[in-house]
Amino acid sequence: MTIVRVALDIPLSRCFDYLAPEASATDVGRLVRVPFGRGEKTGVIVAVPGHSEQSPDKLKPVVAIERTLPALPPDWLALGEFCARYYQHPLGAVLNFALPPLLRRGRLPRQKKEKPRSGTPPAVRPALLAEQQAAVDAISGATGFMPFLLHGVTGSGKTEVYLHAIEAALARGRQALMLVPEIALTPQLEGRVAGRFPGTRIVAAHSGVADAARARGFLDALEGCADIVLGTRLSIFVPLPRLGLIVVDEEHDASFKQQDGLRYSARDVAVFRAKQHDIPVVLGSATPSLESYCHARNGRYTLLSLTRRAVAEAMPAVRCIDTRREKLQDGMSAALLAALELRLQRGEQSLVFLNRRGYAPVLACSACGWISNCRRCTAHRVVHLADRRMRCHHCGDEAAIPRACPDCGNQDIHPFGRGTQRIEAALQDRFPAARVLRIDRDSASSPRKWQALLEQIHAGDADILVGTQMLAKGHDFPRLTLVGAVGADAALFAADFRAPERLFAQLMQVGGRSGRAELPGEVLIQTEHPGHPLYAALAGHDYHHFAIAQLAEREQAGFPPYAFQALLRAEAREVAWSLEFLSAARALAQPLAGEEVMLYDPVPMRMVRLMSLERAQLLVESRSRPALQTFLAAWCNALATLKASRRLRWHLDVDPLEL
Amino acid sequence: MLERGALRYTPAGLPVIDFRFEHRSEQAEAGVMRRVECEMACVALGANAHLLADSKPGDGMRISGFLAARSLKSRSPVLHVTTIEFLEGNPNGFQT
Numbered sequence: 001m002t003i004v005r006v007a008l009d010i011p012l013s014r015c016f017d018y019l020a021p022e023a024s025a026t027d028v029g030r031l032v033r034v035p036f037g038r039g040e041k042t043g044v045i046v047a048v049p050g051h052s053e054q055s056p057d058k059l060k061p062v063v064a065i066e067r068t069l070p071a072l073p074p075d076w077l078a079l080g081e082f083c084a085r086y087y088q089h090p091l092g093a094v095l096n097f098a099l100p101p102l103l104r105r106g107r108l109p110r111q112k113k114e115k116p117r118s119g120t121p122p123a124v125r126p127a128l129l130a131e132q133q134a135a136v137d138a139i140s141g142a143t144g145f146m147p148f149l150l151h152g153v154t155g156s157g158k159t160e161v162y163l164h165a166i167e168a169a170l171a172r173g174r175q176a177l178m179l180v181p182e183i184a185l186t187p188q189l190e191g192r193v194a195g196r197f198p199g200t201r202i203v204a205a206h207s208g209v210a211d212a213a214r215a216r217g218f219l220d221a222l223e224g225c226a227d228i229v230l231g232t233r234l235s236i237f238v239p240l241p242r243l244g245l246i247v248v249d250e251e252h253d254a255s256f257k258q259q260d261g262l263r264y265s266a267r268d269v270a271v272f273r274a275k276q277h278d279i280p281v282v283l284g285s286a287t288p289s290l291e292s293y294c295h296a297r298n299g300r301y302t303l304l305s306l307t308r309r310a311v312a313e314a315m316p317a318v319r320c321i322d323t324r325r326e327k328l329q330d331g332m333s334a335a336l337l338a339a340l341e342l343r344l345q346r347g348e349q350s351l352v353f354l355n356r357r358g359y360a361p362v363l364a365c366s367a368c369g370w371i372s373n374c375r376r377c378t379a380h381r382v383v384h385l386a387d388r389r390m391r392c393h394h395c396g397d398e399a400a401i402p403r404a405c406p407d408c409g410n411q412d413i414h415p416f417g418r419g420t421q422r423i424e425a426a427l428q429d430r431f432p433a434a435r436v437l438r439i440d441r442d443s444a445s446s447p448r449k450w451q452a453l454l455e456q457i458h459a460g461d462a463d464i465l466v467g468t469q470m471l472a473k474g475h476d477f478p479r480l481t482l483v484g485a486v487g488a489d490a491a492l493f494a495a496d497f498r499a500p501e502r503l504f505a506q507l508m509q510v511g512g513r514s515g516r517a518e519l520p521g522e523v524l525i526q527t528e529h530p531g532h533p534l535y536a537a538l539a540g541h542d543y544h545h546f547a548i549a550q551l552a553e554r555e556q557a558g559f560p561p562y563a564f565q566a567l568l569r570a571e572a573r574e575v576a577w578s579l580e581f582l583s584a585a586r587a588l589a590q591p592l593a594g595e596e597v598m599l600y601d602p603v604p605m606r607m608v609r610l611m612s613l614e615r616a617q618l619l620v621e622s623r624s625r626p627a628l629q630t631f632l633a634a635w636c637n638a639l640a641t642l643k644a645s646r647r648l649r650w651h652l653d654v655d656p657l658e659l
Numbered sequence: 660m661l662e663r664g665a666l667r668y669t670p671a672g673l674p675v676i677d678f679r680f681e682h683r684s685e686q687a688e689a690g691v692m693r694r695v696e697c698e699m700a701c702v703a704l705g706a707n708a709h710l711l712a713d714s715k716p717g718d719g720m721r722i723s724g725f726l727a728a729r730s731l732k733s734r735s736p737v738l739h740v741t742t743i744e745f746l747e748g749n750p751n752g753f754q755t
Contacts, residue, residue, distance in 0.1 A: 359670075363670060366729075366730040366731060367727065367728065367730065367731070368731070369731050383670055385670060388670070388671070388672070401670045401671050402671065403669075403671040403673065404671075410727075411669060411671075411673055411704055411705075412669055412675055412702065412704065413669060413670065413671075414669075414670075415670055
């Protein structure tokens with residue numbers, strides 16, 4: 001009697017054996033329907049072992065093996081096994097996550113042969129600059145596994161390099177996989193890729209694609225008839241038998257790391273997958289993550305540099321505005337307002353960047369000290385004046401703005417601080433003739449609205465944009481010549497050791513929106529620390545200087561990338577329970593840790609309450625990744641035996657991005 | 660009224676006006692009448708704020724209300740106006 005080993009999506013790290021009379025080794029990688037508990041579940045056959053550790057009379061037979069679909073290839077299963085091992089997540093859960101939702105539920109998309117796209121001639125291909133050509137040559141010339149870090153200043157034409165490299169891969173009869181941070185933010189990219197490669201089958205893989213289309217794209221890729229897969233982090237799990245190139249655009253972006261369930265970093269998995277397929281992988285950014293940059297400096301990655309802008313003459317001029325002795329008007333300095341006025345006169349666009357949406361971050365009563373705290377989180381509810389509501393940006397809890405202070409009855413309560421809505425109102429007040437357009441997650445709440453806003457900007461129907469980081473990446477607005485950053489200082493002294501890296505990247509990216517075409521650009525940063533080295537590096541467009549200084553600090557402090565971390569987080573109704581669980585977990589860890597693994601103490605998280613749960617964390621660190629991995633595997637086994645209260649939830653985050 | 664700020668609104672949409680008021684009167688003190696003058700920070704909400712938004716510095720009026728601290732930090736009192744009586748034909752604003 002043949003036995004199949006099935007990975008099921010349940011929170012246990014083991015697989016389950018079933019009887020399958022007519023199964024053979026060719027069924028490994030097939031979906032299978034099996035009885036489980038009182039119902040049925042769909043899983044993936046990961047092995048056809050000769051015998052089971054359980055006695056055969058205890059094994060149940062499978063319901064059905066799905067044979068109309070090709071089996072998932074061994075390298076796909078190996079990728080899942082790697083992720084399960086590395087991120088300490090059950091294999092069944094990993095494979096389940098890697099499958100599109102429709103297949104997960106054991107259903108198949110209706111057969112619909114994709115019409116071959118009409119063979120319109122390729123869009124005009126801009127001529128490559130020498131640096132771009134050199135980068136393309138290096139990538140296309142690579143044989144076997146080779147990671148590249150493509151560091152290109154904003155507007156240097158990184159996308160063009162990707163497209164040429166993809167073209168070369170397609171010409172060799174291979175498939176290409178391109179990962180982007182958030183596809184909703186760059187709707188034009190899909191069109192650009194499609195326009196460049198007519199007659200090829202391009203699959204979009206992201207959460208915005210309908211279930212049936214996603215499943216069909218997945219199967220097309222699996223069968224090898226898709227040529228290019230373009231998607232967000234989840235597309236790293238699309239099976240590609242002829243895979244020849246992986247591109248990760250904006251590789252520094254935090255959205256490549258999933259923050260729940262399988263907490264993987266698609267960028268890191270991309271490098272593993274390239275190694276597995278023995279192919280080149282390109283990580284591109286104007287501000288590479290320090291992890292990748294460190295690899296480039298020590299020679300593990302090949303650094304490719306684009307130092308010149310493709311269209312514009314020069315990088316925008318970056319200048320700090322010292323706001324220490326100035327009385328700001330609605331948070332804006334006279335110099336910034338004058339610069340905005342100048343752009344209005346010239347008929348050019350400006351962007352005021354403030355990474356805080358809403359009208360004001362807090363509503364407060366100056367008579368008694370009441371503030372608009374969230375009822376469920378350690379956070380304030382943010383004033384949204386446009387719809388007269390206050391809203392927690394962490395849990396979504398919201399209420400109408402109270403007419404009077406709930407504590408003392410004072411009606412004259414005030415919004416404190418500044419968000420995009422307030423800047424928008426102030427600018428509209430000051431420049432009544434200007435068309436002020438606010439762009440944040442409130443004004444661009446759906447892809448359609450976002451698209452409409454983008455079209456409005458491109459059509460020149462906006463003079464001053466007020467926006468959050470939504471506008472920071474990937475956009476080309478030819479008439480935009482001024483970027484003013486307001487309230488950037490807040491991130492300068494944040495507790496997270498990655499805060500400077502993020503702030504630098506954010507300002508560099510948003511500043512890069514200015515002066516991308518023929519018109520010269522200017523970036524003004526309002527700050528009370530005009531001499532800060534971070535701003536000096538920004539003004540000099542000197543990523544290398546900044547990155548080397550940051551790496552030196554990290555090395556001295558023993559932070560990543562010079563150390564490897566994992567974080568055990570626990571959440572319960574009371575923080576004491578969370579801390580108690582973590583203390584028990586720490587006690588289990590002590591005999592396993594050895595000399596190379598350092599255990600910190602359990603501490604409450606900086607934002608203790610979220611959605612009425614109180615959270616604590618325990619940091620584990622090692623200078624050696626293998627030592628940490630060995631420890632984590634043993635620790636996870638031990639943790640499974642730990643009797644935690646039903647009302648306590650915990651998870652392990654390997655290579656956490658936020659501490 | 661000495662000077663007044665522009666009409667503003669609370670986040671809930673209620674009109675508010677801040678102004679300074681110069682008070683002049685005669686009062687009995689230990690059996691003797693004396694002249695009294697002072698200046699006072701005032702605030703009015705709601706319908707009263709609209710009434711005051713139509714008046715200008717120099718207008719005379721008789722106001723009453725209650726005192727409250729300006730804020731947690733500044734404990735000096737502000738008169739919260741609850742009733743207003745405009746004194747017509749009395750340009751000096753003297754109250755009798």
